[in-house]
Amino acid sequence: MALLSLQDVSKHYRLGTQRVRALDGFDLEVERGEYVSIMGPSGSGKSTLMHLLGCLDTPTRGRYCLDGIDVGNASDDRLAEVRGRKIGFVFQTFHLLPRLSAAQNVALPLGYQGVPSRERRARALRALEAVELAHRAEHRPNELSGGERQRVAIARALVVEPSLILADEPTGNLDSKVGREILELFDRLHGEGATLVVVTHDEGVARHAQRIIRLRDGRKVADEPTARATLGDGYGPLGSASDRPSG
Numbered sequence: 428m429a430l431l432s433l434q435d436v437s438k439h440y441r442l443g444t445q446r447v448r449a450l451d452g453f454d455l456e457v458e459r460g461e462y463v464s465i466m467g468p469s470g471s472g473k474s475t476l477m478h479l480l481g482c483l484d485t486p487t488r489g490r491y492c493l494d495g496i497d498v499g500n501a502s503d504d505r506l507a508e509v510r511g512r513k514i515g516f517v518f519q520t521f522h523l524l525p526r527l528s529a530a531q532n533v534a535l536p537l538g539y540q541g542v543p544s545r546e547r548r549a550r551a552l553r554a555l556e557a558v559e560l561a562h563r564a565e566h567r568p569n570e571l572s573g574g575e576r577q578r579v580a581i582a583r584a585l586v587v588e589p590s591l592i593l594a595d596e597p598t599g600n601l602d603s604k605v606g607r608e609i610l611e612l613f614d615r616l617h618g619e620g621a622t623l624v625v626v627t628h629d630e631g632v633a634r635h636a637q638r639i640i641r642l643r644d645g646r647k648v649a650d651e652p653t654a655r656a657t658l659g660d661g662y663g664p665l666g667s668a669s670d671r672p673s674g
Contacts, residue, residue: 428495429456430590430622431480436489436499437645438475449475450486451645457624459590462617462655464633465626467642476642477626481514481593482506494590511539515584517594521576523568523583529555529575530564533583540587554582558612574605581612592616594625598632610635 438450450472457463467473478484479491482498485506491499494513498506523532534551542550555561558578568576577597584592597613598606614635617623625636633639637656641649 429492430459430461430494431455431457431624432490432492433479433486434490436479436486436491438472438479438484439487448645450479453489453645453647455640455647457591457622459622460617460620461638462613462623462636463625463638463640464636465624465640465642466628466630466633468628470644471642472645473626473642475645477593477595480591480624481516482510511536512587513590515587515589515592517577517580517584517592517597519596519599521568521580521600523576523579525568528565528567529560529571529579529582532568532579533586536583536587550586551582554586555579557585558582572605573601574608577601577605577609578612581609581616585616590622592621592623594623596627596629597625598627598629606632 433453433455436450436453437448440447440449453472453476465473465476475484479486482493482501483506485491485501486499489499490497493509496509496513498509501509524535527535530548530551533554534547537547537550552561552564555564558581560575560578560582563571563575568579571579594613598609601609610632613623613625623636625632627633634653635655637653639649639651639653640647641651
């Protein structure tokens with residue numbers, strides 16, 4: 428069974444007397460351990476799809492199942508529960524609380540789940556260690572670089588041990604060098620078994636994934652493997668890192 432499955436999903440909005448079809452008959456399956464990018468021009472439906480995948484909204488029509496749960500017609504409370512336990516979000520603007528330390532920011536989602544404070548702290552430190560930032564655990568966001576702040580945001584996504592990591596333009600506010608470091612981190616997380624879906628306008632970012640889904644006018648116009656998938660370069664389920672071509 429696919430980790431996430433969208434079948435004939437549409438999302439329509441009313442704009443005055445007109446109906447806007449943000450998504451129209453969209454199908455998608457993502458297997459566990461896959462790394463998928465979603466691309467499309469402005470107005471193509473990327474943001475709407477991101478909201479649906481993240482259980483921030485429900486479709487007008489069609490079915491969406493995440494990790495065996497039919498969330499297409501779920502209540503707001505049920506959506507909130509699934510978001511908190513199944514999805515780790517990474518945003519372009521980090522969304523860190525300025526008065527909290529890195530460790531406290533990472534631990535926040537666990538507080539909503541009722542995890543005891545000592546366990547929250549331990550799990551937050553483990554998540555920061557996973558992104559090589561444990562030494563900055565007590566620093567506040569204004570004491571961190573942009574790349575470090577994004578690593579804190581990724582640690583916050585990891586701390587709930589999600590089924591899916593969903594990233595929206597994760598390198599959009601970073602310079603090219605730091606952006607490459609974040610993509611290398613995503614590569615490593617994927618190599619360790621994480622399932623990632625990245626929404627981006629950047630072709631270079633998209634090609635770190637195994638597949639690129641291209642949208643236009645609310646429809647899927649392409650579902651293409653990247654060189655990573657066709658070459659089997661050692662990330663994720665395609666092989667071991669030692670198989671990776673050199674040079």
